[in-house]
Amino acid sequence: MSRLLIDGGYPLRGEIAVHGAKNAVLPLLAATLLADGESVLHNVPPLSDVGGCLEILTDFGCRVRQEGRTVTVCPDQADKPVISDRLMRRMRSSIVFLGAMMARFGEAHLSYPGGCELGPRPIDLHLSALRQLGAVITEERGQLHACLPDGRFHGETVSLAFPSVGATENILLAAVTADGVTTLLNAAREPEISDLAAYLTACGAHIHTDGGTIRIEGVPRLAAAEHTVIPDRIEAATYLAAIAATGGDGTVTACCPQHIDTVLPLFSEMGCQLSVYADRVRLKAPRRLKRIPYLRTMPYPGFPTDAAAPLLAAATVADGTGVFVENIFECRYKYVGELLRMGARIKTEGRVAVVEGVKSLSGAAVDCTDLRGGAALVVAALAAEGRSAIGELQHLDRGYADPESGLSAIGARIRRVDP
Ligand code: EPZ
Secondary structure: EEEEEEOOOOOOEEEEEEOOOOHHHHHHHHHHEEEEEEEEOOOOOOOOHHHHHHHHHHOOOOEEEEOOOOEEOOOOOOOOOOOOOHHHHHHHHHHHHHHHHHHHOOOEEEOOOOOOEEEEEHHHHHHHHHHHHOOOEEEEEOEEEEEEOOOOOOOHHHHHHOOOHHHHHHHHHHOOOOEEEEEOOOOOHHHHHHHHHHHHHHOOEEEEOOOEEEHHHHHHHEEOEEEEOOOOOHHHHHHHHHHHHHHOOOEOOOOHHHHHHOHHHHHHHOOOEHHHHOOEEEOOOOOOOOOOEEEEEEOOEEHHHHHHHHHHHHHHHOOOOEEEEEOOOOOOOOOHHHHHHHOEEEEEEEEEEEEOOOOEEEOOOOOOOOHHHHHHHHHHHHHHHEEEEEOOOOOHHOOOHHHHHHHOOOOOEEEEOOO
């Protein structure tokens, strides 16, 4: 397995661009199943999760083409409403295809996504909402079999017990061609949801969003459209954390600063000077970061759970102690054990992590435990003294496209080596 070798202690200086958002492009690819003709998506990040989605669409019988960061999908000949067990295991987030598969094919057969590095990944909110919209879904021996007795979803008022991103996406994809009006209450409000709604609207859907309420008037058919994927706000936050943790002075470009407007104040609190422009953020770090006294993750527009790990890594070398509270996933601290191997001082108890900043970390051999935990290890290794070797990169490659290129261009001593 390949590893990232990082010689830490070098301040990052220069410009690094972010890619299209992983968590936007996955539901967008599911949505192309609903639109007759050839949809074109631009700014598609070259990620393994995207590759998984393209395989799923191809297995449905869609015509899929990828040229650089542009993907075209035509579902007109698609007729296989099945996602293989192999792809479901590779892509837990492929549950977001369920609503689109049923709307397109009238049925769907896939395996239960199962737990992952962040704890159990229940889909009860997805299933109960789709059942309210007319789906009959049976779960047996880890398999899901779903069908629409009336051939179409029917509009309903659905209220989510939790503003689940995935459930909101599934309901959107089911409702846009449903018979009647659907009102979704307590919907997720992440920018990736707005991006999905923008594409669906371009395809002819009738979607009205008012804060956490989304009203969808079903239309009979959707027509293909062209769409550019929004920038990845978590990748932007990750690179800012790396610049901050190394005492650097760098600019993250091709991003959307307003999507991280609950993250940026934390960098200011750590003593960083920020210059925010329309599509870029410049961060000038102090010699030593101040602590983050308290950080709690919340659904958007609160602090995003995915950005907590990279910031916690930066906090390990800050001056003082801080408390991190994770309110979205059950066990988001698997990577902490790897940070301890680098000399970090962290105590975790359930959803709480207490981080006592140390003067410096020391490079070590560590392994990614999950995607954002892997990002935390890269940030820590860039700040550490000496060499780190980071393994299990398949986790990192799900959400960061070729990070070593962008980081080495701003002064990081980082390279990927095969065994
Ligand atoms: C999406 O996951 C993102 N993934 C996650 O990013 C992100 O952390 C999360 O939203 C929250 O913002 C993609 O978009 C592919 P949820 P999702 O449904 O949809 C519970 C990353 O690193 N829940 O909002 O799975 C669930 O267990 C990934 O890029 C139920 O209980 O998140 C969790 O505790 C990680 N029942 C909470 O809600 C359900 O039916 C939030 O889950 C669904 C969810």
